[in-house]
Amino acid sequence: MASEILFTQQTKQTLQPFLGKYSTVCVLVDENTKKNCLPLLSGLFKEEHIIEIKSGEEEKTLTTCEKIWSRMTELSLDRKALLVNLGGGVIGDMGGFCASTYKRGIDFIQIPTTLLSQVDASVGGKLGIDFTLNGNTFKNHIGVFNVPVAVIIDSTFLQTLDPKELRSGYAEIIKHCLIADKNKWNEIKTNTDLSKFDWMALAKHSVAIKEKITIEDPLEKGLRKILNFGHTVGHAIESHFLFIPGKRLLHGEAIAAGMICESWLAVQKGFITISEHKEIENYILSVYGKTTISAAEIGVIVPLTIQDKKNESGAIQFSLLEKVGTANFNITLTKEEITASIQYYASL
Numbered sequence: 001m002a003s004e005i006l007f008t009q010q011t012k013q014t015l016q017p018f019l020g021k022y023s024t025v026c027v028l029v030d031e032n033t034k035k036n037c038l039p040l041l042s043g044l045f046k047e048e049h050i051i052e053i054k055s056g057e058e059e060k061t062l063t064t065c066e067k068i069w070s071r072m073t074e075l076s077l078d079r080k081a082l083l084v085n086l087g088g089g090v091i092g093d094m095g096g097f098c099a100s101t102y103k104r105g106i107d108f109i110q111i112p113t114t115l116l117s118q119v120d121a122s123v124g125g126k127l128g129i130d131f132t133l134n135g136n137t138f139k140n141h142i143g144v145f146n147v148p149v150a151v152i153i154d155s156t157f158l159q160t161l162d163p164k165e166l167r168s169g170y171a172e173i174i175k176h177c178l179i180a181d182k183n184k185w186n187e188i189k190t191n192t193d194l195s196k197f198d199w200m201a202l203a204k205h206s207v208a209i210k211e212k213i214t215i216e217d218p219l220e221k222g223l224r225k226i227l228n229f230g231h232t233v234g235h236a237i238e239s240h241f242l243f244i245p246g247k248r249l250l251h252g253e254a255i256a257a258g259m260i261c262e263s264w265l266a267v268q269k270g271f272i273t274i275s276e277h278k279e280i281e282n283y284i285l286s287v288y289g290k291t292t293i294s295a296a297e298i299g300v301i302v303p304l305t306i307q308d309k310k311n312e313s314g315a316i317q318f319s320l321l322e323k324v325g326t327a328n329f330n331i332t333l334t335k336e337e338i339t340a341s342i343q344y345y346a347s348l
Helices: 011-019 031-036 062-074 089-104 115-121 155-160 163-180 182-188 199-216 223-228 231-241 251-268 274-288 295-307 335-347
Strands: 004-008 025-030 050-053 082-087 107-112 126-133 136-145 150-154 316-323 326-333
Touching (some): 011 150, 025 031, 031 050, 107 115, 115 199, 136 295, 155 199, 163 199, 223 316, 231 251, 231 295, 251 316, 251 335
16 A cells, blocks of 8 residues: 655644554654754644664664664563654654564655755665665665655755755755656756755655656565656665765765766667767766775675666666666666676766
8 A cells, every 4th residue: 555645844734643543652753853844843743752873874884773772672562653854864864663573564754854854865665775685885775665654745844954065965856857757857967056956846746756666566576666757776886885984975976976877788788779878977966076995996896786676687787778768677787787887977
């Protein structure tokens, strides 16, 4: 069953009607959303029902989940309890995962407070945490599919964001246009001044694309894989830099680099033209600049793609642009081809 997706600028009034049927209502926040976002929901949660964790992708671990589950257990939450996840992608992914696995599952509501989570992460029911093995961190390696009761999207929260966070979320908007709406791509590619965008309108556009795809393929057996355009290489780049001081990338920054690499691969496979790729490349570079990747780092990044969740029977599978505005999936590529794509990006 799909979530109820609600666009509003009155989150408190929109959320309130959901709360009455639950035995206990808790809210999951980090230090940023507790300070900047929770006051907009004042009076809805008892102090002892506010569960706070540290912010950051590096906190999206089983250790943090244990802290959340411990607090839920201390509060004696039963299976009629509700967890409200107030935050960005980390809060939504991890909070939803914890709710879905606590006592075999309690209800949860997503209130995404970043552009990235509003246009992508909160919709579609993907939940999970990162996993580290032998010094390598794999994005969203442990998780489940489960839809929230509701997703409440309020552009008011975007006023609390650093411009870099807005830019990070915009990468997913670019992705949605490239895989599903050529006309919208032609519209956004003329604007590099992000302050001129109507974020609520763009969020509605992206959510409509993602919701249509995920309703058709909720468990990512086929079509839903196209939503991973830019992510096979992008996740590997993001994972590599996650714990390197001064080089850590926001998710959208890594996906921007990944989209350049993967659109280049689409040229090599004969799907899109060189001029189309250059148009994509030039626009993304104009918004995000370029991440410096050394030859030695390429050798570390490429093996991380082996753990990509789209892979089957040891084959590394990509979702590539079939043409601008449509995408395909289950395109098998070799490590040599992946290496060449990152070498291309690094040489720009």
